[in-house]
Amino acid sequence: MGGIGVSPCDLDREFAPQIAQLVATPPLQSAEEYYDELIWSKKLDGIRVSYSSKHGKGVCANRDFAEDDLVLKDQMLVGAQDSLNKIDCVVCSYCFRFIGSIEFQIGRRLYLQSLGGSVDGTTERHCHGSDAGSSTGCSGASSGNSNAVPQEVMMSLMDGNMSLPLTDQFCLPSVVACPGGCEGELYCSQSCADSDWDSYHSLLCAGSKTEPLRKSALQKFVGHANGTNDIFLVAAKAITFTLLRYRKLKRQHGSHESSSSLLMEAWKPLSMGFKKRWWECVALPEDVDSSEEELFRQQIRDLAFTSLQLLKDAIFDPECAPLFSLDIYGHIIGMFELNNLDLVVASPVEDYFIHIDDLPESEKEEAEKVTGPFLDALGEDYSVPCEGTAFFPLQSCMNHSCCPNAKAFKRDEDKDGHAVIIALRPISKDKEITISYIDEDLPYEERQAQLADYGFTCTCLKCQEERPV
Numbered sequence: 268m269g270g271i272g273v274s275p276c277d278l279d280r281e282f283a284p285q286i287a288q289l290v291a292t293p294p295l296q297s298a299e300e301y302y303d304e305l306i307w308s309k310k311l312d313g314i315r316v317s318y319s320s321k322h323g324k325g326v327c328a329n330r331d332f333a334e335d336d337l338v339l340k341d342q343m344l345v346g347a348q349d350s351l352n353k354i355d356c357v358v359c360s361y362c363f364r365f366i367g368s369i370e371f372q373i374g375r376r377l378y379l380q381s382l383g384g385s386v387d388g389t390t391e392r393h394c395h396g397s398d399a400g401s402s403t404g405c406s407g408a409s410s411g412n413s414n415a416v417p418q419e420v421m422m423s424l425m426d427g428n429m430s431l432p433l434t435d436q437f438c439l440p441s442v443v444a445c446p447g448g449c450e451g452e453l454y455c456s457q458s459c460a461d462s463d464w465d466s467y468h469s470l471l472c473a474g475s476k477t478e479p480l481r482k483s484a485l486q487k488f489v490g491h492a493n494g495t496n497d498i499f500l501v502a503a504k505a506i507t508f509t510l511l512r513y514r515k516l517k518r519q520h521g522s523h524e525s526s527s528s529l530l531m532e533a534w535k536p537l538s539m540g541f542k543k544r545w546w547e548c549v550a551l552p553e554d555v556d557s558s559e560e561e562l563f564r565q566q567i568r569d570l571a572f573t574s575l576q577l578l579k580d581a582i583f584d585p586e587c588a589p590l591f592s593l594d595i596y597g598h599i600i601g602m603f604e605l606n607n608l609d610l611v612v613a614s615p616v617e618d619y620f621i622h623i624d625d626l627p628e629s630e631k632e633e634a635e636k637v638t639g640p641f642l643d644a645l646g647e648d649y650s651v652p653c654e655g656t657a658f659f660p661l662q663s664c665m666n667h668s669c670c671p672n673a674k675a676f677k678r679d680e681d682k683d684g685h686a687v688i689i690a691l692r693p694i695s696k697d698k699e700i701t702i703s704y705i706d707e708d709l710p711y712e713e714r715q716a717q718l719a720d721y722g723f724t725c726t727c728l729k730c731q732e733e734r735p736v
Contacts, residue, residue, distance in 0.1 A: 271546070271565040275572050276593035285527060285589040290598050293538050298324070301539060305660060314339060314700065316664050324664045325699050332694040338673050339661060339688040339700075344536055345467075345505045346610050346657025346684060350497045354379045355651040356614060359440070359455035361463040363612050363653055363684030366455045367442045369434040369619050373641055374424025377416050416644045431641070432634040437619050449474030451489075470507040470582045484581035491577055499574040501656050502599045506578070506590050509533050513587055526586050534590075537599070540663055543722070545571060545600035550720045571596055603656055605721060606663040608675055610655035610684050617650035659686040667721070668701035669714055669729040675702060701727075711735070 279286065293301070295318060302316035317327045332338055348358060355376055358365050365372065423429035440455035446464050449472050454460040464472075473485040492499040512533035520529065531538075546567035555563045575596045583591055620642055623634050642649060662675070665688070676689045694700060705717045711733040718725050 271561060271568060274593050275569070276575070278588055278592035279594045282589040282592055285530075286592050286594050288531065289534055289538065289589060289595060290542060293535070297535075298539060301535060302661070302664070309342070311339060311661070314661070316661070317699070322666050325666045326661065326664050328694050328696050328698050328700055331696050332690040334690055334692050336690045337678075337687070338690050338694070339686070340681075341659040341661045341686040341688070343610070343657040343684055343686070344660050345501060345508055346655055347497070347501045347504060348610070348653060348655040350493045350500070352651070352654045353451075355648070356612075356653040357442075357453060358612065358653045359459050359683075360445075360452040360468070361454060361459035361466075363610060363655070364440060364455045364682050365612065365615050365653065366440050366453060368427065368439055369437050369616060370424040370427065370429060370431055371442070372439075372614075372616050373431075373645065374421045374429075377641070377644055378418070378421045378425065381418065381421070416640060431619075432637055433622065434619065436622070437615050439615060445472060445474055447472035447474035448476045466511065467504045467507045470510065471503060481581055484577065488574070488577040488581055491574055495570060495574070498600055498603055498656060499571075499578075501603055501658075502574075502596060503578055503582075505537055505599045505602075505658075506596075507582065509537060509590060510582070510584055510587050530587055530589065536660065537602070539660060540602040540606050540658060542598040542602040543605065544568075544594070544597035545604055546597060548601050548604055548720070548722070568593070568597070571600060603658060606658055608657060608659055608662055608686050610653070610657040611677060612653040612682065612684055613677060614650055614652050616645075617652075620649060653684075655684075657684065657686070662686040662688060662702075665700060665702045667704045667718065667723075667725060668727040669703060669705075669707040669725055670727055671701045671703045671707065672698070673700050673702050 274280070299316075299318075306312070306315065313328065313330050313332070314326050315329050317325050319325060326339075328338075346363070348356070348360070348363065356365065357367055357372055357375055367375075420429065424431075443454040443457055443460050445452045445454070445468070446460055447468070451473070452463065452468060454463065471485060473482045473489070477485070488503070489500065492503075509530075510533075513530055516524070516529045516533055517526075546564045549564075549567060551557070551560055551563065572593050575591065575593055579591050589595060620638070623631060623638050625631075626634060665673075672692055672694050673688050673690050675686060677687050678689070681687050688700070688702065704721060705714060707714065707729070709717070711730060714730070715724060
């Protein structure tokens with residue numbers, strides 16, 4: 268555990284060999300097989316994952332790409348919407364498409380703002396940017412004046428009893444409820460609801476169908492995450508994803524396979540991500556003096572341990588006990604810290620108000636008699652997108668360059684939570700596809716300082732040219 272003392276978690280000691288096996292870098296052949304199968308199953312024949320002694324994994328072009336070509340649409344392995352962002356945006360909890368209607372989006376947001384930003388009974392507007400170890404900004408619109416809209420009007424918007432002009436040009440999928448009866452997760456289709464249930468949510472649902480003791484334990488876990496750092500919610504989804512895969516494999520193989528080998532197989536998708544313990548790799552906040560670094564990192568570890576204990580109270584499975592060790596929990600959170608690509612989906616509410624603004628003057632004036640009060644009530648943050656954190660298996664293999672040939676960029680047609688990678692310039696077949704992990708326009712020293720958090724020194728062509736002699 269470095270310089271911060273012995274782990275407070277008994278499972279770290281009891282299952283040390285299994286934990287070491289889980290966090291070890293997968294053998295090259297195993298990784299090649301995994302990525303080849305993933306690329307084949309997704310029909311992504313334009314790319315391949317390659318390996319080098321210098322950079323480890325990388326992504327190479329299997330064909331020529333022109334500037335602005337789509338290089339990759341990568342479905343997330345695990346992801347979650349930021350807790351505070353749920354005030355502003357109602358999206359499918361599985362694919363992250365906006366759902367309901369423009370009226371439903373506006374009415375619900377104004378209603379929650381009028382209550383002081385309540386989601387799932389949490390009324391405290393907690394800015395995660397001030398929390399130890401959080402890399403999440405403070406989301407949630409607060410610059411509007413929702414009180415200017417009568418509550419009965421908000422309810423009419425949410426209930427579908429009131430229509431706004433021209434919203435029929437911005438149709439959204441209908442809202443599908445959680446099969447377990449919780450109000451916190453909504454979906455764009457029964458297919459997404461079933462997929463989320465099978466992949467993660469059946470163990471994390473605190474709905475009416477959940478046994479009361481487990482429901483109470485889940486609510487405590489979620490409350491702690493919402494009050495400290497919602498990266499714990501993503502980590503919980505990673506654990507439930509593995510746990511449910513383990514149970515499925517066990518049903519398929521019966522008693523022919525050992526629980527240890529089944530757990531390794533269930534963990535395989537997550538084993539591919541580059542990991543360090545969260546409290547060892549999280550960047551030291553600017554307001555923490557270097558002399559207090561050890562104390563800061565111990566506090567981060569203790570925070571994670573508190574979260575883990577609450578999660579164990581809710582979903583612990585003795586057959587998969589190593590998954591509930593602090594070491595594994597720390598490595599999972601560290602994987603998100605080092606590999607995550609922001610989950611962003613543009614808001615159709617923004618598109619709607621832009622459309623109104625672009626109407627011919629006479630039509631615009633007529634429409635704004637109705638829409639104007641709602642835009643004023645939403646305030647300058649009317650265009651907040653869906654935001655969250657996600658791990659994308661193929662995007663996370665892409666290496667950094669300060670002069671990248673590709674970038675993460677959502678086009679108008681990209682309405683869900685997939686990572687979208689676009690070519691910045693022509694990329695020839697067999698060339699490595701690179702993205703920038705940071706703002707590549709920063710000065711050399713600042714770029715290198717930020718990249719040190721990822722554990723490497725950049726030697727791209729730009730850095731070689733700008734490096735002081």
